[in-house]
Every structure is written in structure tokens, then in C-alpha cells.
Amino acid sequence: LLRARVGMVFQKPNPFPKTIYENVAYGPRIHGLASTKGELDVVVEASLKRAGLWEEVADRLHSPGTGLSGGQQQRLVIARAIAVEPEVILMDEPCSALDPIATAKIEELIDELRERYCIVIVTHSMAQAARVSQRTAFFHMGRLVETGDTEEIFTNPRERRTLDYITGRFG
Structure with missing residues (x-):
């Protein structure tokens, strides 16, 4: 099923x-x-x-x-x-x-x-996620870091690890 x-x-x-x-x-x-x-x-x-x-x-x-x-x-x-x-x-x-x-x-x-x-x-692929998604969940090391509207996650993330990842500081 x-x-x-x-x-x-x-x-x-x-x-x-x-x-x-x-x-x-x-x-x-x-x-x-x-x-x-x-x-x-x-x-x-x-x-x-x-x-x-x-x-x-x-x-x-x-x-x-x-x-x-x-x-x-x-x-x-x-x-x-x-x-x-x-x-x-x-x-x-x-x-x-x-x-x-x-x-x-x-x-x-x-x-x-x-x-x-x-x-x-x-x-x-951050570029692909930004192009095709309406909502994004960011996981790091198997743990959920944050979720939200894709535009919000990419322009104003609440978590430092999310910001570091989408700006290429790690990953």
C-alpha cells in the first residue's frame, strides 16, 4: 500500500x-x-x-x-x-x-x-532548493536544524548553522 x-x-x-x-x-x-x-x-x-x-x-x-x-x-x-x-x-x-x-x-x-x-x-544543491522549493528543512549531521518558507530560510535564517551552510562557510 x-x-x-x-x-x-x-x-x-x-x-x-x-x-x-x-x-x-x-x-x-x-x-x-x-x-x-x-x-x-x-x-x-x-x-x-x-x-x-x-x-x-x-x-x-x-x-x-x-x-x-x-x-x-x-x-x-x-x-x-x-x-x-x-x-x-x-x-x-x-x-x-x-x-x-x-x-x-x-x-x-x-x-x-x-x-x-x-x-x-x-x-x-542550494541553488536547486531555492529554485524549486516552497518550504525548506535544513538538516546537519542527521539533526533537523530549522524549517520554514524557502525564501525566509535563504534570506533570513534563524540558526547560525543554516546561515553558515547556505553562505558556503561549511558543507
Whole structure:
């Protein structure tokens, strides 16, 4: 049940060694969210569209997902995560293995998806956190230091350790 409620996207894109179609259809099929080929077709297309990948792969849905570029693979994994309509999408360093262009596409996608999903991002990139987050929690050495609106954390942090980290004094 938890796997259907929380979508996971990891640092390194991890498509299944299956076709693009099967990567996205897997979750809805095993969770009983779509049973017929027609229902799966609708879910796969909608998920790939929401992940900003449909236009690039519509003509090769039965090609291996592992044959896509790194940025495309990450969007495929996001499509796979959202195909089960999770409540939360947890992204662990989702852009660290990507080039700047692919990173920009993923960040645009995060901006669009946050209208529909609660997205939690773990990142060491202060610039990325400032660009894509509405709320920020700063952890240091496994302990929560402070939380708040992202703009407030970055412009007027309450804790010295937060200020030191975001200004590059340590970390």
C-alpha cells in the first residue's frame, strides 16, 4: 500500500530492464489500478505526458527504457512513479547525475507536478532548493536544524548553522 502512495525517484535514473511502456504500466498493473490493455494505454500515455516525455517516445514505446538518455530515463522514472497516482513523490538528488539542460527539464517538471502532488526533494544543491522549493528543512549531521518558507530560510535564517551552510562557510 505504501508503494502506491509514495512515488520514489532516486539520484541515478533506474528504469526497469523493460520497454518504455512496461516501465510505466508496471505499477498500475500490480496495484490493480488498470486491468485491460486499453486502461493501461490511457495511464501510460497520461503519465508520459505529465512527465514531459510523451512527444519524445510516443513512436518507440516498445523500445527499452534503458536506451533513453539520462534525462529521459529520469523523466521515465518520474512517469513510472506518477502512474499510480501517489500522494507524495520523494526525490533523492533527482538531478545530480544529469547535465544542466536535463536538470532544467526536471526542475520545470517538478514545478508542474507540485500542483498535483506533494513533492519532497533531498538535495545538496542550494541553488536547486531555492529554485524549486516552497518550504525548506535544513538538516546537519542527521539533526533537523530549522524549517520554514524557502525564501525566509535563504534570506533570513534563524540558526547560525543554516546561515553558515547556505553562505558556503561549511558543507
